[in-house]
Structures are given as C-alpha cells and as structure tokens.
Amino acid sequence: MAIVTSVIENQELYRTSQAMQLVQASNISATWWSDLSLLYRPLIGPEALQFYFILQSVALYRNDVSLSELRQWMNCSNSVLHMVRIRLEQYNLLRTFQNQEAEICKLQLCAPLTGQQFLEHAVFARALFNKIGEEQFGNLVELIQPKIEENDHLQEISQVLSTKALEESWTSDAEKMLQSLTPRWDHPQDYDFDWKTFLDNAERLFPARLRTPENLNRIAYLANVYGVSAADMRVKLSRSLRDGRTWIDFDHLTSQLATTTKIEKPQQADPSDYSQKPVRFLQARQKGNAKVLPSERKMIDELIRQYEFSNELINTILDYAMETNQGQLIVPIVNTIANNVARNNIKTRDEALEFFSKAPKKISKRKYSSRNTIPESITLPKWYEVKESEKGTDEDVAKILALQEELLKGGSSHGTD
Secondary structure (H helix, E strand, C coil): CCEEEEEECCEEEEEECCCEEEECCCCCCCCHHHHHHHHHHHHHHHHHHHHHHHHHHHHCCCCEECHHHHHHHHCCCHHHHHHHHHHHHHCCCEEEEECCCCEEEEEEECCCCCHHHHHHCCCHHHHHHHHHHHHHHHHHHHHHCCCCCCCCCCCCCCCCCCCHHHHHHCCHHHHHHHHHHCCCCCCCCCCCCCHHHHHCCCCCCCCHHHCCHHHHHHHHHHHHHHCCCHHHHHHHHHCCEECCCCEECHHHHHHHHHHCCCCCCCCCCCCCCCCCCHHHHHHHCCCCCCCCCHHHHHHHHHHHHHHCCCHHHHHHHHHHHHHCCCCCCCHHHHHHHHHHHHHCCCCCHHHHHHHHHCCCCCCCHHHCCCCCCCCCCCCCCCCCCCCCCCCCCHHHHHHHHHHHHHHHHHHHHHHHC
16 A cells, blocks of 8 residues: 655654555576575665565565555564665665655565675675675675586586687787777776766666666766766666666667757857867757757767777867868768778877878869869879860861862762762
8 A cells, every 4th residue: 555654753654545566576586585695684684684575475476565464464663664665775675666645656676686796796795794794704705606516426528619710710800890899898988977967866766786887987988979968868877777777778878869959068169179079069060950960970989989089089080071071971981081090090189180181182073064174183194185176277168168068079979870
C-alpha cells in the first residue's frame, strides 16, 4: 500500500493508503544469495538483508505489497522499515519512487554485484575492508576468487588455441587499424567539462558503480565533441541507463547527441577561438538557420577518435575544408584533408596552416561555363597549343571562292556521266 511520508523531528511517519508496486531484480546472478550474505551483510546489517530477502521472495509471486504486510513479515516498526530501506538504497540494492502526492508507490529491487564486481568497486570494497578488517577481508577475497583443484586421478586434455597462424599473418598496419577502430576510453584526458554540475546530487541518476575512469572519460569526450553542457548531458545520460541503472547504453547516448539542438554557447562568443568544442565551433559558422547535420557530427566524432586530434586542430581542418569549397562541408574532402594532416604528423594549428599554405589549389572545370576558357591554374599538355586565328587577305578569299566554284562544277559534270 502506498506510504505517505513526512519528516517531523527527523522521524519519518507513514500512512497506509494503496498497494505499492513491487518489481523483481533483473539479471540477477546465480551467486546473489551468497554475495549478499558474505559481502553486503556486514555493511547493511542483518535487518536490511532480511528485508531484501523478503521483498525478493514476494516479488516471485506478486507485483505489489502493502505496508502492513511488510511490518508483519519484518515484525518491526515504521522507523525500522525506513532505516533498512535507506540502507538498501545506499548500496544500490533498492530504488524507491513516489508520486506527485509524495506517496511511495513503487519499490524496484536491484541485483547485487557479483563477488568479483564488489571487490573491484571503488567504494564498496573500501567500506567493507574498513568494516571487517584486513584478515577477514583477505579470507573473503581468497574464498571468492575461483580456484582449480588438482586431482591426481585426472589429467586435463583441454586444447589451447594456437596463435601461430595469427602471429604469422598479423601486420603492424593491421594493428594500427585495430587500434583506430577500437579506441581506449580508460586513459584519462583533459576535457573541458563541468563535473561539479554533472555530479551534483546525482547519486541515484549516476550510481557510484558506473563512475569508472572509462565511463567518466567517455562522457567528457562526448560532451566535448558534440558541444553539450554538463546539465544537458545529465538528462541524456539518464535516458541511456539500462537494466536498473547497471550499465550505460553509449550507442543510445551518441544517437541523442547526434540530433540534439541544445549546443552549449560560450559565455563570450569568440569566432577566432579554435579551441572550443568542434560542433559548437561548426555551428557558430553556419549561415542563416543552417544546423550541423547528424552525418557531420558523426564525421567529427570518428575523426577525433581515429586521429586523436585536438579541438584546435580539428576546427582548423573544418575551417580550411569549408574555405576551399565555397562554404560547403563535404565529408569525403574533410576525411582526405584529415588523413593528409595525420600522414604529415601535424599536431598544432600553426603547423596545419603552414601545410595548407603550401598545398596546391585544385579548380574544378565545372566552375567554367565556356568550353573555350581555360583557367591559368590548369597545366595543359605540351602538345596542346592555343593559336590565335588570323584574318585572310582579299586575294586569299578570291582564291578560295574560285577553288570552291571549280569543285562544284566538277561535281555536277561528274554526276551527269
């Protein structure tokens, strides 16, 4: 039944009204009971552990539960129920929702981390170590880590994959291509991102278990490439969390960023600032109501990931590509320019400008309407010569007319034979 809550002198009071929705934990591991008993129990206490077991058991048979039933099964007061519920929420085992009338209307169970995931968690592992001490923590690590027992009566005959053929055919070019297609996100980089705004009161929105260096670096990278603010990234990230906020669907997050119209505007717009976020830089150079297309945003994302260009360098490439193509941003041309920049090991804007200044200007023949007009920048073959026509004299004209008349007469007499 729904629980109406209010805080009076730090005591949460409940009023029973309607049934609360109860959602069973999904993707729960085969060792969930052992993981809760061994790892979570010292942190949440036996009452909270019992409360989780009861909710999970009831959820197998029903999708709702009442406050009176919970009190009866737990044999405790409202204050104890509130305490154990908070403990489960703090360790990402339970999510609680309320409606507009501040009535608690939904309890969603979350799967506990597996033993290995728990020991790798930045907060939970340290909290457990601090709670139970070095000796007991070491015993748990030894217990959880898988072991293969030796048996004198058995001989393992499992086949091991041979890598000889792969090693013989694998090339350095293939390795470079693989690295470019599978970027590493666990190497922290210095991106201009407002982490304070993004993480402020975000315990439920962005659980601690998801704040790995890989995830944090990738979020900052995407915000930098697509030019969105930390506040807008919070909203889009919340729509991309899956399975009870246990993992981030980065494909869905990127698809949102590829079509968003909320591009962060700098406090002081400076057209000459080539260090700003690429999509924001490109949007500032659009005339009229033109927008940065999803295909163009995807192109920028792929270029930065493949070549690891800085904002200053990628913006210089975009600017040069548009300048040499009458304001058009043609994706194949941008890719070619970026590849040439990378091939020449160019790292800065100044180096790129020097390289572009030495590049030949290619002119398309389609720009010229007259077939007789030949641009000076186009080099013609040696055998081709353009000669000016000369006007014939009166004597030359008379000779040509006489020859023409003679030919016509000869043709007529030949035809009568």
